[in-house]
Amino acid sequence: MTDIAPETSGNAKAYSVSELAFALKRTLEDAYGFVRLRGELSKVTHHSNGHVYLTIKDERAAIDGVVWKGSVRNLSIRPQQGMEVVVTGKITTYPAGSRYQMVIETMEAAGVGALLAQLERLKAKLQAEGLFEPSRKRALPTMPAVVGVITSPTGAVIRDILHRIRDRWPCRVIVWPVVVQGDAAAGQVANAIARFNALPMDGPVPRPDILIVARGGGSVEDLWAFNDEALARTVAEGTIPLISAVGHETDTTLIDFVSDRRAPTPTAAAEMATPVFAELRGYIGDLSARLHRCGGRVVEDRRGRVEHAGRALGRVPDLVEMAAQRFNLAASRLGAGLSRNVAAHGTDLVRVSARLHPALLKRPQEVQTDRLQRLSVRLSPAMERRIERAGERLTGLSKLYASVDPSAPLKRGFARVHRTDGSLVREGGSLASGEGVRLVFADQTREAVIDGASSPAAVPAPKVGPKPARPAKPAPPSNQGDLF
Structure with a gap:
């Protein structure tokens, strides 16, 4: 076995992560600054900020893509799931995630077949919602x-x-x-x-x-x-x-x-x-003509039915002649009947008048006259007594009226004192010096002014024991008030 020694770096420069990531980004954008790509859309996301994120794929590979908000308005079609499209744009990287993606600038459907397929999917969606229902x-x-x-x-x-x-x-x-x-x-x-x-x-x-x-x-x-x-x-x-x-x-x-x-x-x-x-005008005219024809047929039908029903009725002259004949027969017998009726009533009147004479009327009159005289005899004393009592009562009321008449003392030299407002002065102490008063005499009324101060109250005289009075008959109650 042979040991392998690790390679030395020599004098090669060491890149930072950011330098390498942005260098790759520039390289891809320079090499693929304009790319025309055909594929099927998947994972289409319309973000709330207006951007559209999607994936373009075929049967063996997939590339992420993004359509910025400013480019969405310029797209000829709306990106949807499963749509086959042809897009143009540039390839760039996302340095923070070591991913590359395509920035899409234009998008169009990949042929008529793709458009029709998209239309069929949309038709099925709206039909399921019931928008095509008849x-x-x-x-x-x-x-x-x-x-x-x-x-x-x-x-x-x-x-x-x-x-x-x-x-x-x-x-x-x-x-x-x-x-x-x-x-x-x-x-x-x-x-x-x-x-x-x-x-x-x-x-x-x-x-x-x-x-x-x-x-x-x-x-x-x-x-x-x-x-x-x-x-x-x-x-x-x-x-x-x-x-x-x-x-x-x-x-x-x-x-x-x-x-x-x-x-x-x-x-x-x-x-x-x-x-x-x-x-429409011709149709209305046709309807009007049909209406007139129908109305004419209805009138003719009713006229025929009336004529048919009239055949079963009697002739008017025959009915009138029969009634006139009965009337003439009754009229011819009316004069004789009235004569017999008058004669019969005349006979009854003669028979009844034979029993009538003046004595029948005088007898009830005499009875009523006698009864009236008896009632007059009974009522005369009673009426005289009632009239006498009423006269006595009237005399007493006249005397009572004379005793309470406030004008009677004025005829004997007295006078009434009134204030300017018409109220009666009952006490002299209630009048102030300089106050105007009105003096009422029997023949006229005079104005006066109170002068001087009121005099001190007089010392009342010693009371003398009352003499024993003879019992007198109590006076009848009266409503007589104070004279003033």
Whole structure:
């Protein structure tokens, strides 16, 4: 056995890890500064900061890739799992992890087959969510007043639609101009649909009764904007019925499946959205003629039924003649009957009047007169006594009134003293010096002013014992008050 000695480093320079890592990074970027790569996408991650991280693989190898936020907006397609693409960019390394990756600048689908495969996957996803169900599709209005058209303002499509609507139906057409090809087409069409659906019913811009999304024919790549998932969901969420008229009859896009009706061409969409005014007028005229014919047949049928029923009835002259004959017979017997009735009542009157004489009326009159005289004899003394008692009572009330009359003392020389407010003065001490008073005499009233101070109260005289009074008959109670 032979021992092997380790190699010596000699004078070779020792690199640091960072120097070697960044040297490799520069070498790769210089050698592979522009790379065009074809493969299948996997592990696609759309980060919240806007970057997209993914892996490009084939059957034997895989390379990590990244699309920076600034380049995501410029991609012609949205990266999705399993999509076969062709990307361009540069190879670089990630020094902190000893990994290399591709910085992607552009991305496009690898042929029509890849685009169709992506479309089929998206169709299956939306169909599983029920967006293609016939039950959710809305019926188109029969006679729209406003038609909204979402298409390019230039080209033959808008001219064909306007010309066809003008020939068929008088209505208002509102055109929302959009681009119908390229990266911005899907967003503009979706925004137009959402804005049309957001219009109020009574706003300054009339809300369309139906929408038409139209575009002429083209390749799969040209029509790819109408296969956008966000656009399909916007169409499904709308409340205005929508007709899809994208491409020719053989072209199929995702918007065709979620719209309420698909038209093979833009001209056919205009025909679906509007009726033919001349045909409608003719149809109404035909209905009016049919109505008149039906009404005439109904009247003739009722007239025939009335005539048939009238045959079973008797003739009017026959019915009237029979009634007139009965009336004449009764009228001829009426005079004789009245004469016999008068004669019979006259006989009854003579028979009754023979029993009547004046004595029958005088006897009740004499009885009532006698009864009245007896009542008069009984009532006269009682009435005289009641009148006498009433006179005595009236005399007593007159005397009582004279005794309480406040004006009676005035006739004997007294006077009443009133304040200026009309209140009665009962005590002299309540009057102040200089206060105005009103003196009421029997014949007139005079004004006066109190002068001087009030005199001291007089010393009351000694009380003398009362003399024994003779018992007197108690006076009747009265309501007599104070004189003043």
